[in-house]
Amino acid sequence: MDAATQRFIRIGTASIGLIGLDIALNSIAQQEVSESKAVDFLFAEISRQNYIPPGNTEKYRDALLTAYRKHCRLATEEEGLIIRIFGTGCVSCNSLQTLVIELLDRLKLAADIEQIYDPDEIGRAGVTRTPALMINGTIKSAGLMPTPAQVEQWIQEV
Numbered sequence: 001m002d003a004a005t006q007r008f009i010r011i012g013t014a015s016i017g018l019i020g021l022d023i024a025l026n027s028i029a030q031q032e033v034s035e036s037k038a039v040d041f042l043f044a045e046i047s048r049q050n051y052i053p054p055g056n057t058e059k060y061r062d063a064l065l066t067a068y069r070k071h072c073r074l075a076t077e078e079e080g081l082i083i084r085i086f087g088t089g090c091v092s093c094n095s096l097q098t099l100v101i102e103l104l105d106r107l108k109l110a111a112d113i114e115q116i117y118d119p120d121e122i123g124r125a126g127v128t129r130t131p132a133l134m135i136n137g138t139i140k141s142a143g144l145m146p147t148p149a150q151v152e153q154w155i156q157e158v
Contacts, residue, residue, distance in 0.1 A: 008125065009066070010112070028041050035065060035069075081155065085116065086131065092130075092145055100113060128143075131145065133146065133151070
């Protein structure tokens with residue numbers, strides 16, 4: 001049996017950690033169901049283990065649909081590139097953000113870029129060394145400044 005781990009997804013403008021999302025995604029992905037049934041299942045499973053603030057049901061359902069599509073590789077291009085930079089605001093962390101923005105500009109790509117300063121959120125994301133770069137949920141580097149060529153390759157792999 002899988003252990004219930006926390007997985008972060010974007011709900012509105014916030015990154016929210018949800019317990020049991022990976023297990024629920026793996027479970028529903030093995031079945032042939034419509035997207036609406038998948039979202040119903042995911043929302044029911046997530047609601048059992050996580051607090052869903054009143055009035056935010058639709059935001060959570062939209063985020064779960066996006067997570068389901070990504071999990072099943074049905075994500076559309078419009079859901080885009082999500083880049084998270086983890087660090088305390090040091091020179092290296094800020095330089096990494098500048099590098100990413102300059103590369104995106106040169107490649108003429110749009111991305112949702114978020115810089116995470118909170119040590120608790122950095123730890124929850126599994127980052128142990130900063131600066132760290134996460135692209136679409138995958139940590140690409142931690143503890144060192146990647147070269148522009150490396151970052152460009154990682155962005156183009158997505």
